[in-house]
Amino acid sequence: MDQLRKDENTIKKNDLVLIYLDAKRQFLLQITEKLKVSSDLGEMILDEVIGEQFGYVGKTHLDHEFYCLRPSTADLMLKVKRKTTIVYPKDLGYLLLETAVGPGSRVIDIGTGSGALTLALSKLVAPDGMVFSYDRREDFIENAKNNIERAGYLKNVTFRQRDIAQDDFLERKVDAIFIDIPEPWEIIPKTSKVLKGGHHLVSWSPNIEQVKRTVEALRHENFIRVRVNEILEREILVRQQGVRPRERGITHTAYLVKAQRVLGRQDDR
Numbered sequence: 001m002d003q004l005r006k007d008e009n010t011i012k013k014n015d016l017v018l019i020y021l022d023a024k025r026q027f028l029l030q031i032t033e034k035l036k037v038s039s040d041l042g043e044m045i046l047d048e049v050i051g052e053q054f055g056y057v058g059k060t061h062l063d064h065e066f067y068c069l070r071p072s073t074a075d076l077m078l079k080v081k082r083k084t085t086i087v088y089p090k091d092l093g094y095l096l097l098e099t100a101v102g103p104g105s106r107v108i109d110i111g112t113g114s115g116a117l118t119l120a121l122s123k124l125v126a127p128d129g130m131v132f133s134y135d136r137r138e139d140f141i142e143n144a145k146n147n148i149e150r151a152g153y154l155k156n157v158t159f160r161q162r163d164i165a166q167d168d169f170l171e172r173k174v175d176a177i178f179i180d181i182p183e184p185w186e187i188i189p190k191t192s193k194v195l196k197g198g199h200h201l202v203s204w205s206p207n208i209e210q211v212k213r214t215v216e217a218l219r220h221e222n223f224i225r226v227r228v229n230e231i232l233e234r235e236i237l238v239r240q241q242g243v244r245p246r247e248r249g250i251t252h253t254a255y256l257v258k259a260q261r262v263l264g265r266q267d268d269r
Helices: 002-008 073-078 089-097 116-125 138-151 208-220
Strands: 016-022 025-030 036-039 042-045 057-059 065-069 106-110 130-135 157-161 174-179 195-205 223-229 236-239 242-245 255-261
Touching: 025 036, 042 057, 073 089, 073 116, 089 116, 089 195, 089 255, 106 116, 116 130, 116 138, 130 138, 138 157, 195 208, 208 223, 208 255
Parallel strands: 106 130, 106 174, 130 157, 174 195
Antiparallel strands: 016 025, 016 065, 036 042, 057 065, 195 255, 223 255, 236 242
16 A cells, blocks of 8 residues: 555656746656756756655756645646636635535536646546536637646546527536636526526636626526625735735635525426
8 A cells, every 4th residue: 555655656657747936937748758947046857856746856057956736726727828718716615615526427518628627627527527618718728628628637628619699508417517618607507407496607707797696697597695705815925034924915806606596497307
């Protein structure tokens, strides 16, 4: 068992590793042979970390230490190649806890964008679940595919190039729906046809006017327990000279809407 744990914690070729020098110098890299990375603190020969354990401490050619860390889900999300804005981890973490999504879940994600949300969901539903990710734009889907393939969860995602404002969903009886588009209220009636009774829908919008229309649509479509929140984040600096909040934080990013669907038509039963 100890050997198995050690093997699972061994850095292998093509693994994603967070190379950390300090708070300002950190890189999410896929480890390959002959990989070298330069920084102002020196060059790092990174193929030498293959076969070492996560937590390995190396040195640059200028004798500065670097650390090989296992990336968190937030690291994977924030370091995707972006074509759009992404859902922030502070928002997504809260929303995920407001659903029942887990291994084996079937989830719809509307508004693939850069794929940060899709990536987090694909990791959560693994190994046997599936995320059905919808977007109108082929270039967004291709970029998201590359981001998720790099993280190793592509088998848990089915991409749909489809405009749900015009077309119907291809799935039925899914466990959760996540919405990240400018007009969520336009597709709420269609979500009520595919979401399981009692299960969760979450949506986020930057403007309060969007929230009002979304909440009205949810209440009209047999959703209850409709709630809206905003999450603010501020780092605390712990230093020898004193502990205090950082001057800046991640304040408003989006209003978060959560609701659960109840059965309201004969064909639901």
